Amino acid sequence: MPRLYAGQQLRALRLSAGLNQRAMAARLGLSVSYLSQLETGERPLTPAVTTALARHYPQALAAIEGEAPARRLAALGEALADPALTPLDADEAARLAEERPAVADRLIALHAAKRAAEERLAIAEESMTTGTGARLPWEAVRDWFHEAGNYVDRLDRAAETLATQPGFSAAEALQRHGVTLATDSDEDAPLARFDGATLTLNAALPPESRRFLIAHRLAATAFAREIEAIVAGADVVGAEARRLLAVGLANYAAGALVMPYAAFRAEALRLRHDIDRLCRSFTVSFEQACHRLSTLQRSGAEGVPFFFCRVDMAGNITKRHSATRLQFARFGGACPLWHVHEAAAIPDRILVQHAETPDGVRYISMAKGLVKPSGSFARSPRRYAVVLGCEATHAADFVYADAVDRTRAPTPIGISCRLCPRDDCDQRAFPPTDRAIAVEPAVRRVVPYRVV
The missing domain is CATH 3.30.450 (Beta-Lactamase)
Incomplete structure (x- = not known):
């Protein structure tokens, strides 16, 4: 296989991530001088570097060497990290993905099946505890966001486009949609109430909550078509679940309005994700x-x-x-x-x-x-x-x-205790669902059984 030099792509990746060479080298497990040689094209990508890129920047690696090999290597790295498998070093994993792709794909499929079995065990735990395996509406919506990677590109980009317009104000934009703002001083009033023309907010709300609720109503109004299309294509069953999903999508877009993607990501990287400083920067x-x-x-x-x-x-x-x-x-x-x-x-x-x-x-x-x-x-x-x-x-x-x-x-x-395989935990509340226990009356332990 020919050696792959990707200096320009690596440097562009580092700059887009907002990292200097020292930070990028630390993330990839390289020395600064070695990263510098990679970026200047003096050295080709090695299996170890490719594996590190697959772990941290799979999309970028896919663009460098092709989509399928990059995805295979990233998925194989995750599968081989499972303690049930004998560990391989980065070079061995890369050779396996390159020279025996069918074997690598089989390992990846087995690992996916194992994770699916664990998910089924979690569902069985829920069924055993609640008496039903069916998802409640809020659970269906929560799972929808989880399966979407908690990122909704269509809404995120639309919100960012609106929020980055010169002089943008969510309150003013909402008023341009014909919605007026009011305040309710009744302490028993809902946090917010919308009657189709007026958004009434509870007077006790802190400023950041008030700002978010205004953004929520703006998102629900300005992006109504986008939200309706997403809900229509979502795999959730029942009217209440669909209504909850629409509310959740408006909440998502509200977060994207008050914290636009590119600006928020850049500031988060600059501040090393110091939450208190981010709160001050974005008034959230x-x-x-x-x-x-x-x-x-x-x-x-x-x-x-x-x-x-x-x-x-x-x-x-x-x-x-x-x-x-x-x-x-x-x-x-x-x-x-x-x-x-x-x-x-x-x-x-x-x-x-x-x-x-x-x-x-x-x-x-x-x-x-x-x-x-x-x-x-x-x-x-x-x-x-x-x-x-x-x-x-x-x-x-x-x-x-x-x-x-x-x-x-x-x-x-x-x-959780029912899903945890550890057999030596003093804080265990329940035995694991998929393991047997042994009760030994003559032996006193923190819990009255031993996991076997």
């Missing part, structure tokens, strides 16, 4: 900024792949999305060793965790407890926590990684 809430970071998956201009979720005081996951290999339980609580639970109990304090999932992948995550004021002493405020994280290989782009010592052993976490 902490949760809004975290959620938006999880949507930056535009082809050719991807952001750092993050996972994001919101957890209530009971440990229920009320929002979830992952652009990483980490997947959340379909319902209920998360791993008790996850720092998000502690964050929910301690508002306005950022906690950082270095964790490892059963598949051997390590993550850096940031969690913060938040309180949404109710506007009245008579009503309790809403308390919850949000968590944002990425694989540890992206630590250089995640300012919160500076707070952890990654030379120390990471915290072992799982998805």
